[in-house]
Amino acid sequence: MLKRVTGLLLLALLATASRAQTPDPTDWDAVLAEARGQTVYFHAWAGDPQINAFIAWAGERLQAQHGVSLQHVKIGDTAESVARILAERMAGNSDRGSVDLLWVNGENFAALKANDLLYGPFAEALPNFPLVQADRFPEMREDFTIPVDGYESPWTRSRLVFYFDPDLLPEPPLSMAELLVWSQANPGLFTYPRPPDFLGSTFLKQALLELAAERDVLYQSVDPTQFDAVTAPLWAFLDALHPTLLRGGRSFPGNGGELRRMLGDGEIALAFSFSPAEASAGILAGELPPTVRSFVPRGGSIGNVSFLAIPFNAPARAGALVAANYLLSPEAQARAYSPEVMGSTTVLSMEALTPADRARFEAIDPGPATLPPQALGQPLREPHPSWMEALEQAWLARYGVR
Amino acid sequence: MLLRAAPWLVIGLLLAPVALGVGLTLLPAFGYLPVLGGDAFSLTPWRELLAMPGLGRSVLLSLLSGVLTPLLALAIVLMFLAGSSGTALERWLRRLVAPLLAVPHAAAAFGLAFLIAPAGLLSRLVSPTLTGWERPPDLLIVNDPWGLAMMLALIIKEVPFLLLMALAALPQCEPGPRVTLARSLGYRPAVAWLLCVLPALYPLLRLPVYAVIAYASATVDVAMILGPTLPATLSVSVLQLFSDPDLSLRFQAAAGAVLQLAVTALAMLLWRLLEVLAALAGRHWLAAGQRARGEAALRLVGRLGVALLLALAVGSLLALLLNSVAGFWRFPDALPGNWTLQTWSRALPEVLAPLGNTLLLGGAATLIAVTLCLAVLEAEGRQGKRLAPALWLLYLPLLVPQIAFLFGLIVATEFLRWTPDARLVLFAHLLFVLPYVFLSLSEAWRHLDPRWTQLATTLGASPWRRFWHIRLPLLLGPCLSAAAVGLAVSVGQYLATQLPGAGRVPTLTTEAVALAAGGNRGIIAVWALLQAALPMLGFALALLVPRLLWRHRLGMRSTA
Numbered sequence: 001m002l003k004r005v006t007g008l009l010l011l012a013l014l015a016t017a018s019r020a021q022t023p024d025p026t027d028w029d030a031v032l033a034e035a036r037g038q039t040v041y042f043h044a045w046a047g048d049p050q051i052n053a054f055i056a057w058a059g060e061r062l063q064a065q066h067g068v069s070l071q072h073v074k075i076g077d078t079a080e081s082v083a084r085i086l087a088e089r090m091a092g093n094s095d096r097g098s099v100d101l102l103w104v105n106g107e108n109f110a111a112l113k114a115n116d117l118l119y120g121p122f123a124e125a126l127p128n129f130p131l132v133q134a135d136r137f138p139e140m141r142e143d144f145t146i147p148v149d150g151y152e153s154p155w156t157r158s159r160l161v162f163y164f165d166p167d168l169l170p171e172p173p174l175s176m177a178e179l180l181v182w183s184q185a186n187p188g189l190f191t192y193p194r195p196p197d198f199l200g201s202t203f204l205k206q207a208l209l210e211l212a213a214e215r216d217v218l219y220q221s222v223d224p225t226q227f228d229a230v231t232a233p234l235w236a237f238l239d240a241l242h243p244t245l246l247r248g249g250r251s252f253p254g255n256g257g258e259l260r261r262m263l264g265d266g267e268i269a270l271a272f273s274f275s276p277a278e279a280s281a282g283i284l285a286g287e288l289p290p291t292v293r294s295f296v297p298r299g300g301s302i303g304n305v306s307f308l309a310i311p312f313n314a315p316a317r318a319g320a321l322v323a324a325n326y327l328l329s330p331e332a333q334a335r336a337y338s339p340e341v342m343g344s345t346t347v348l349s350m351e352a353l354t355p356a357d358r359a360r361f362e363a364i365d366p367g368p369a370t371l372p373p374q375a376l377g378q379p380l381r382e383p384h385p386s387w388m389e390a391l392e393q394a395w396l397a398r399y400g401v402r
Numbered sequence: 403m404l405l406r407a408a409p410w411l412v413i414g415l416l417l418a419p420v421a422l423g424v425g426l427t428l429l430p431a432f433g434y435l436p437v438l439g440g441d442a443f444s445l446t447p448w449r450e451l452l453a454m455p456g457l458g459r460s461v462l463l464s465l466l467s468g469v470l471t472p473l474l475a476l477a478i479v480l481m482f483l484a485g486s487s488g489t490a491l492e493r494w495l496r497r498l499v500a501p502l503l504a505v506p507h508a509a510a511a512f513g514l515a516f517l518i519a520p521a522g523l524l525s526r527l528v529s530p531t532l533t534g535w536e537r538p539p540d541l542l543i544v545n546d547p548w549g550l551a552m553m554l555a556l557i558i559k560e561v562p563f564l565l566l567m568a569l570a571a572l573p574q575c576e577p578g579p580r581v582t583l584a585r586s587l588g589y590r591p592a593v594a595w596l597l598c599v600l601p602a603l604y605p606l607l608r609l610p611v612y613a614v615i616a617y618a619s620a621t622v623d624v625a626m627i628l629g630p631t632l633p634a635t636l637s638v639s640v641l642q643l644f645s646d647p648d649l650s651l652r653f654q655a656a657a658g659a660v661l662q663l664a665v666t667a668l669a670m671l672l673w674r675l676l677e678v679l680a681a682l683a684g685r686h687w688l689a690a691g692q693r694a695r696g697e698a699a700l701r702l703v704g705r706l707g708v709a710l711l712l713a714l715a716v717g718s719l720l721a722l723l724l725n726s727v728a729g730f731w732r733f734p735d736a737l738p739g740n741w742t743l744q745t746w747s748r749a750l751p752e753v754l755a756p757l758g759n760t761l762l763l764g765g766a767a768t769l770i771a772v773t774l775c776l777a778v779l780e781a782e783g784r785q786g787k788r789l790a791p792a793l794w795l796l797y798l799p800l801l802v803p804q805i806a807f808l809f810g811l812i813v814a815t816e817f818l819r820w821t822p823d824a825r826l827v828l829f830a831h832l833l834f835v836l837p838y839v840f841l842s843l844s845e846a847w848r849h850l851d852p853r854w855t856q857l858a859t860t861l862g863a864s865p866w867r868r869f870w871h872i873r874l875p876l877l878l879g880p881c882l883s884a885a886a887v888g889l890a891v892s893v894g895q896y897l898a899t900q901l902p903g904a905g906r907v908p909t910l911t912t913e914a915v916a917l918a919a920g921g922n923r924g925i926i927a928v929w930a931l932l933q934a935a936l937p938m939l940g941f942a943l944a945l946l947v948p949r950l951l952w953r954h955r956l957g958m959r960s961t962a
Binding site: 041047053289 | 538542546646752812816822918
């Protein structure tokens with residue numbers, strides 16, 4: 001009897017072990033061979049047709065180079081896919097998942113990793129991983145303070161960048177304090193997306209990083225006993241700011257796209273985005289006046305890396321590995337960098353590239369309203385993901401009913 | 403034999419998934435979901451739900467929308483019919499109604515937003531000449547805290563629906579003789595209609611009205627685009643809980659879905675109360691014998707209401723069209739500074755795959771739905787009795803809010819190890835297409851003059867021959883309109899496409915929703931128009947085909 005139980009346990013262990021190891025990302029030739037002919041369902045936010053066109057292009061290249069078919073599953077909110085993976089886990093679906101590759105970071109990655117819903121570690125075994133020079137750029141191994149541990153592969157850099165309409169705002173405010181003074185003198189020219197929209201929550205974190213007495217606590221899990229004391233300056237700031245916002249702070253835009261539209265219509269004078277190229281792309285697309293320019297607050301702005309992860313039950317893991325590696329290649333990253341394509345900031349380290357690959361990047365004009373990399377300065381690190389959740393809850397409790 | 407079983411088969415087909423879905427939502431709502439550590443029943447999810455900021459307001463908003471929307475929509479429809487029934491205006495409007503019905507809810511909501519927002523088309527048209535606005539006014543018009551913009555969009559969509567349903571049911575109420583009789587007693591025409599035709603018509607309209615109540619109290623797409631945000635309506639709040647990465651919120655979300663079910667039921671109960679009160683008031687009016695009052699007001703309000711809604715609907719479409727070809731369009735310019743087809747040309751290569759899926763799904767769901775509905779109606783006709791009480795069950799998917807059972811249903815399919823694919827999506831679409839097709843078809847079918855069939859029987863025609871050669875050709879028009887309604891319903895489905903298909907079956911609607919997340923007005927407009935185009939084509943065909951087919955038969959054309 002005991003023998004049978006241990007036997008079963010062993011079998012179960014073996015089963016999980018073999019699941020974790022197939023395919024073995026260090027044996028790249030085997031991965032390539034297994035990937036050929038696979039269809040990879042890539043769940044990625046699809047609110048921007050430029051991003052969708054880039055993914056379609058990458059799919060063609062992957063098909064031509066490796067025989068992998070990349071299917072973009074267009075989603076409006078990454079949390080939907082996370083919820084789906086969780087539902088599959090609930091139902092005991094451990095090998096027929098519907099997601100093969102997922103564009104993810106922050107809160108969603110934390111939830112996936114904490115619930116053991118990811119395949120890996122794989123990222124550092126990808127042939128293109130050395131090009132990010134993770135030893136020089138620790139943000140490649142850290143996602144909102146959560147160690148990546150090889151469970152997701154770097155894909156693109158995001159940076160909180162403000163942009164403004166010089167006709168309505170000649171001198172942009174370079175800190176939260178200046179923002180408040182300007183908004184009080186010129187009410188109705190600013191607003192921010194409604195948390196828990198991720199850009200709106202990022203505004204809260206940026207303000208908290210600027211206003212908090214000390215930042216260290218923000219990089220640890222929230223201590224509920226300290227939360228009120230740490231965030232008091234933020235609420236004082238928002239209490240003063242809200243009456244001066246567009247619509248008197250009684251209604252907020254739903255997302256970054258709506259914020260951009262408001263700036264284009266001249267409803268507001270100042271907006272912000274997680275993509276340094278957003279203002280240039282908006283001008284090119286005829287959404288923003290050509291005079292719009294970007295800036296970064298004096299004390300720096302939040303920056304993060306977003307990643308590609310493979311769920312634990314992805315059927316086409318080898319294909320997903322090949323796709324993640326391709327999206328990390330100089331060819332794909334340089335194309336994504338071009339403002340006509342995506343305008344995304346690369347995760348590759350220029351020093352690690354061959355001169356020919358470096359030239360691909362140098363040949364690209366980042367656009368009139370895009371800041372050069374040196375003007376962006378050092379990014380501020382993202383706080384621990386528990387802060388995002390706690391800030392959103394506290395915001396809704398304070399301002400959620402108008 | 404098979405035909406005799408058809409009604410029960412169809413009821414089972416619709417009842418089982420709804421019951422299963424609601425059941426699998428009820429369990430976690432009371433704390434039972436072992437995979438997430440919920441081993442025992444508890445009220446904790448409810449306590450957490452009730453502690454949510456703004457929950458009371460969310461409930462109130464959903465309830466208000468669930469009662470006010472059908473009330474206003476029905477009032478406009480009835481006043482219009484009272485004042486204009488049988489006139490040229492009514493016949494002209496009947497043709498206009500179908501295309502309006504074809505525009506999916508989300509597309510209509512975006513159009514209205516582009517029309518009435520502070521930086522919208524209307525505001526641009528009157529600025530700066532009339533208003534002096536050089537910048538968009540800082541007014542809370544869209545996303546207003548009481549959901550007025552949302553209710554307006556719903557009314558614009560529901561008036562055509564109720565009007566079409568009323569026009570379909572009207573002939574069997576014999577409005578002509580009734581009004582003539584009442585007029586001979588000295589009543590003015592509109593009042594006569596209201597007092598003598600409405601009591602016969604309303605029972606036939608009750609189901610569509612309850613479907614409107616369910617939709618208005620639980621809408622997700624219209625509420626997300628135009629509805630209040632701080633707090634949002636109950637359905638939107640629940641949807642946010644369901645898609646939160648924090649797993650523990652699933653219990654709270656399930657409780658919220660059950661609460662939504664209760665709120666919708668309460669809205670229906672309140673409506674029932676209104677029905678009783680209206681009947682009492684009507685009887686009092688009749689007994690009082692008051693003849694003169696209200697005639698002019700009735701006519702005016704009905705016509706003005708319909709005209710206003712028509713103008714808003716056309717304006718919304720125009721706003722969508724303009725935005726789809728606009729380059730940079732600075733406020734307060736009434737027209738875009740430059741025009742471009744770039745948004746269209748960039749979208750078109752992306753359209754083919756979702757368009758194909760939309761057509762296949764819509765076509766298949768509609769075909770199956772029409773076939774099953776005809777089977778049910780034919781079975782009912784041959785057995786010679788109405789299955790009315792049982793057939794109420796057919797409408798269950800329309801009366802139970804989607805979020806109260808779709809998530810539970812997905813968990814069920816996962817447990818059954820059904821792979822998410824197009825077949826599952828088709829099935830989910832059928833849940834909503836079938837009831838609407840039945841709703842659109844049943845009255846016309848049941849009230850076909852029985853003498854045609856009797857005549858065929860005396861000539862020795864078999865039951866199937868009577869079906870294929872008499873009833874179906876005579877009712878081709880209603881069948882095609884019902885099919886057009888079915889197609890429109892299928893095209894508009896978002897949750898019922900995205901959830902059972904795991905996002906792998908992109909349709910025009912899923913694509914439009916994903917792109918709407920980016921907030922680009924031009925792109926939203928292009929996709930909203932694409933979404934509207936297909937159902938419009940469906941309605942156009944439903945009107946054209948009988949005319950072409952019966953072009954040599956004058957008598958058939960009048961019935962079509």
